[in-house]
Amino acid sequence: MWxxxxxxxxxxxxxxxxxxDSLHGYAIIEALRDGSGGAFDLPSGTVYPxxxxxxxxxxxxxDWSIVAGRRRRTYRLTRRGRRALDQERSTWQTFSxxxxxxxxxxx
Amino acid sequence: xxxASAGLEEYLDELGKRLGxxxxxxxxxxxxxxxxxxxxxxxxxxxxxxxxxxxxxALRELGPAAEVAESLRPVTAQRCARxxxxxxMLVYLIVFDLGFFAFLLVPVMRSATLDPxxxxxxxxxxxxxxxxxxxxxxxxxxxxxxxAWSRRGWRPLIGLILGFGWLLVLSNAVVAPLLLExxxxxxxxxxxxxxxxxxxxxxxxxxxxxxxxxxxxxxRQLEQ
Numbered sequence: 001m002w003x004x005x006x007x008x009x010x011x012x013x014x015x016x017x018x019x020x021d022s023l024h025g026y027a028i029i030e031a032l033r034d035g036s037g038g039a040f041d042l043p044s045g046t047v048y049p050x051x052x053x054x055x056x057x058x059x060x061x062x063d064w065s066i067v068a069g070r071r072r073r074t075y076r077l078t079r080r081g082r083r084a085l086d087q088e089r090s091t092w093q094t095f096s097x098x099x100x101x102x103x104x105x106x107x
Numbered sequence: 108x109x110x111a112s113a114g115l116e117e118y119l120d121e122l123g124k125r126l127g128x129x130x131x132x133x134x135x136x137x138x139x140x141x142x143x144x145x146x147x148x149x150x151x152x153x154x155x156x157x158x159x160x161x162x163x164x165a166l167r168e169l170g171p172a173a174e175v176a177e178s179l180r181p182v183t184a185q186r187c188a189r190x191x192x193x194x195x196m197l198v199y200l201i202v203f204d205l206g207f208f209a210f211l212l213v214p215v216m217r218s219a220t221l222d223p224x225x226x227x228x229x230x231x232x233x234x235x236x237x238x239x240x241x242x243x244x245x246x247x248x249x250x251x252x253x254x255a256w257s258r259r260g261w262r263p264l265i266g267l268i269l270g271f272g273w274l275l276v277l278s279n280a281v282v283a284p285l286l287l288e289x290x291x292x293x294x295x296x297x298x299x300x301x302x303x304x305x306x307x308x309x310x311x312x313x314x315x316x317x318x319x320x321x322x323x324x325x326x327r328q329l330e331q
Binding site: 044052057064 | 135136138139140141142143145146147150168169170174175178179181182185186251253
């Protein structure tokens with residue numbers, strides 16, 4: 001649901017989810033779903049390329065651990081990622097405020 | 108192995124094959140998605156699904172292996188390019204050090220004079236080596252930009268850089284045995300021609316193995 005509308009915002013949403021805690025891929029997808037009240041039930045396959053892209057850009061970093069006998073990658077926000085998230089938040093607030101002012105006003 | 112987990116491994120196998128067999132980056136992706144699928148399967152089972160149904164649902168949510176591989180390919184290619192470029196630079200530095208050792212240090216130590224100009228093709232190979240180094244640096248720079256690996260317009264440039272990168276292999280295949288021969292001479296030894304040829308082949312092969320662009324970097328894979 002909302003997959004089309006989320007294009008362009010996915011990176012910011014992932015950063016926001018990781019702001020609170022270090023999480024592995026499945027937990028990130030669950031956090032996106034739960035945090036949006038089930039609205040952002042994204043195809044899992046779209047989340048991993050975005051996470052890897054964020055890692056290449058230095059906005060998140062990852063560690064490997066062994067859990068239940070299998071390798072697990074856990075992501076966390078970097079300092080640069082935190083700054084990028086602040087910037088995204090501020091841009092979003094300006095944008096949503098402007099859209100809200102136009103769409104919210106009944107004629 | 109149960110039928111359900113066999114289905115899961117089959118999916119991961121296909122994904123791995125589509126991304127390329129060798130590089131560590133691909134192994135990491137496959138391991139990460141295995142963890143995801145097993146977590147998702149456990150979650151579905153906790154909600155009451157049967158073993159087979161839970162795996163099937165987890166696989167459906169992740170999407171077809173071909174689509175997932177397609178979306179991950181630019182990322183793995185970028186990562187593989189970075190590691191291949193780093194190795195290429197390392198190889199260049201090793202050969203450069205060998206040259207320094209063979210032409211400057213050893214002759215001085217042995218009070219011998221070695222004239223590099225008398226070696227046919229050495230200068231050309233030096234230029235090949237430099238081009239190889241430049242291409243490795245260019246690849247390293249490109250590997251920092253996600254855009255270069257996800258847009259078609261960049262592919263001719265990547266192809267050109269990869270082409271120049273192979274000059275490093277050619278350069279090492281010629282330069283390494285010549286340097287070894289010079290080193291042997293400086294120590295008063297004589298290196299027979301078959302040994303030099305074998306050394307050249309080994310150096311070229313070793314360089315190719317070390318710096319070959321990982322499968323994720325191959326243009327045909329990026330073009331799919």
